[in-house]
Amino acid sequence: MSAYGALTAAGYRAQVRDAATLFFTFAFPLVFLVVFGLIFSGQEVEETGRPYISYIAPGVMSWGVGNAAVFGIAFTLMQWRRDDLLRLIRMTPTSLPTVLASRYVLALAVGVVQAVVFIAVALLPLFGLELDSRWPLALPVLLLGITAFLSIGVIIGSYADTPEAVAAIANFLMVPMAFLSGSFLPLDMMPSWLQTVSRVLPLRYFNDAVSASLTGSGSLGDIAVGCGALIGFTVVFAAIGLKTFRWSNRT
Amino acid sequence: MTETETVPADPGNRAADAAIHVEEVSKRYGTRQALDGVSLQVGRGEFFGLLGPNGAGKTTLVEIMEGLRQTDSGTVSVLGTAPWPRNVALLPRLGVQTQSSAFFVRQKAHEHLATVAALYGADRGAVDRTLQTVALVDQRDTRVENLSGGQRQRLAIASALVHEPELIFLDEPTAALDPQARRDLWDVLHGLKEAGRTIVYTTHHLDEAEALCDRVAILVEGRIAALDSPRGLVGAAGAATSLLLPPERMTVAEAEAIPGVDRAVLRGGSLVLETQVSGKVLSALDALGGLDGVQTRTATLEDVYLRLTSDAGHRTTQNTENTENQA
Structure with missing residues (x-):
């Protein structure tokens, strides 16, 4: 078996054998959907007249997917370094891109399954999400979003040496970003300066592009802009990630 | 023809043929000099022991040889090439025993x-x-998290x-093993050799180094304090043989008066006579009242090791003593 195949298989087995983590990875965004869905059930956003669910479902989904990508790779890298597993890999001829590629394909799989489960629940009459005809465009958006957030996770996982640090740093970034990017509250309800500020956040573009493809809230151009921005963020974060990457805590 | 015959005699070429060639390697961490001008060669097929107290620089030296660390100065050649920076062509030719924590999570041993x-x-x-080699066939389908300490250690060796x-x-490969597993591993190591x-081989077990290693280097405070075969070290150290007598046999002063006795002390309930000429002293003791209750203890690698490593620790004190003696 190739090094890539073996690492991916080992990662897959580790994932499915940890039932609790797997369950909560998928349940976590759903909790937010249920909470916000019930609070704002049947309501529309005053500024636009669109139903609240059409904001919240894509927003919570992209946040949940991004969150899982960040936490997944960050915990893995921190743990592998702490347990000297990265040192083991460092002593084999396997390249770092091969290692990251195996984690990447696992993150993509987790994210896509998360999205499918999430949308299936949001489509229930209780929540009442209606999909636009161009919903398949959400798939490439999803892949680009996971890639961008994975590269953020690489930076956090390379920097943090303990699980506590991973959780603290990742939450510090992801929770405020969720609010500022309109994942939990429609951006249309926020002051215009805040909407401008949110343009520096990757989650803003991820939300907009997912929203535009799933609910038709924007133009095809919005999806293209979102995808372009996510690629740009990926390039920047991946470059920083590869720079901060450490094989061992001791060097 | 003549040329091929002279090649093995040329030290330069012998160096190229060595599995590991370390020359004048130094490494400093902040203010601490971890390695200070270390030179050594490990021949192909050799079983080489690396001994020394904690903090002597063993790990740093091994990590430099493995290519995990860069030297500050000096040259390192492993299997004829430089291990640093990460040398992908060299890595498959090296086997490194991993930490017993370095397992892919939630995998069975064979996975x-x-x-x-x-x-x-x-x-x-x-x-x-x-x-099979490390005797983990029965644990093939056991999750790595559920292996015992000794089993984890054997799986870490298997990774190498x-x-x-x-x-x-190999880094302390027998540390977590019971005596039987330890002897079994010795057999594995003999087979590899x-x-x-x-x-x-890095170890704190001196009996193990004496039994397994062709040569050992004793590292003390970042320098090589001794490098030879275990037998050669014990011999060259001129380490004394100890003769243990029941203390009531004679006084310390009487014992020191016996020709050939270098030193006599009371230790561990015995009168201990240290000598380089045990035969001569034994016959003198025989003449002085028989050899009943007399035990002979020859020097081991451990004695050499302890002398070298404690010398370093007490160097300052000893220097003072010497000065006083001279004065």
Whole structure:
């Protein structure tokens, strides 16, 4: 078996054998959907007249997917370094891109399954999400979003040496970003300066592009802009990630 | 013809033929000098022991040889090439015993080893062969988290062997093993040596170093304090043989008066006579009242080791004493 195949298989087995983590990875965004869905059930956003669910479902989904990508790779890298597993890999001829590629394909799989489960629940009459005809465009958006957030996770996982640090740093970034990017509250309800500020956040573009493809809230151009921005963020974060990457805590 | 005959005699070429060639290597961490001008060679097929107290620089030296660390100065050549920076062509020829924590999580023993084998590009059959070698066949389907300490250690050793490397680094491989497992591992190591592998072995067990290693280097405060075969070290150290007598046999002063006795002390309930000429002293004791209750203890590698390592620790004190004696 190739090094890539073996690492991916080992990662897959580790994932499915940890039932609790797997369950909560998928349940976590759903909790937010249920909470916000019930609070704002049947309501529309005053500024636009669109139903609240059409904001919240894509927003919570992209946040949940991004969150899982960040936490997944960050915990893995921190743990592998702490347990000297990265040192083991460092002593084999396997390249770092091969290692990251195996984690990447696992993150993509987790994210896509998360999205499918999430949308299936949001489509229930209780929540009442209606999909636009161009919903398949959400798939490439999803892949680009996971890639961008994975590269953020690489930076956090390379920097943090303990699980506590991973959780603290990742939450510090992801929770405020969720609010500022309109994942939990429609951006249309926020002051215009805040909407401008949110343009520096990757989650803003991820939300907009997912929203535009799933609910038709924007133009095809919005999806293209979102995808372009996510690629740009990926390039920047991946470059920083590869720079901060450490094989061992001791060097 | 003449040329080929002279080649082995040329020290320069012998160096190129060595499995490891370390020359004048120094490494400093902040203000601490971890290695200070270390030079050594490990021959191909040699079983080389690296001994020394904690903090002597063993780990740093091994990590430099493995290519995990860069030297500040000096040169290192491993199997004829430089290990630093990360040398992908060299890595499959090296086997490194991993930490007993370095396992892929939630994998069975054979799954972990198969993953490591794949990282090295080794064939699949290697996994079961290696599990056999380290006697983990029965734990094949046990999750790594559920292995005992000794089993984890053997799986970590298996990670170093699975791709059949030429040069193997083992770090305290018997630390968590029970006496039987320890002897079993010795057999494995003898087998590796017979198969022509080169082994660099870090240990605190001096009996083990004496039994297994062709040569040992004793590292003290970042320098090589001694480097020879265990036998050569014990011999060259001129370490005294100790004769243990029941203390009521004679006084310390009487014992020191016996020709050939270098020193006599009361230790551990015995009168201990240290001598370089045990035969002569034994016959003198025989004449002085028989050899009943007299025990002979010859020097071991441990004595040499303890003398070298405690010398370093008490160097300052001893210097003062010498000055006083001279005055």
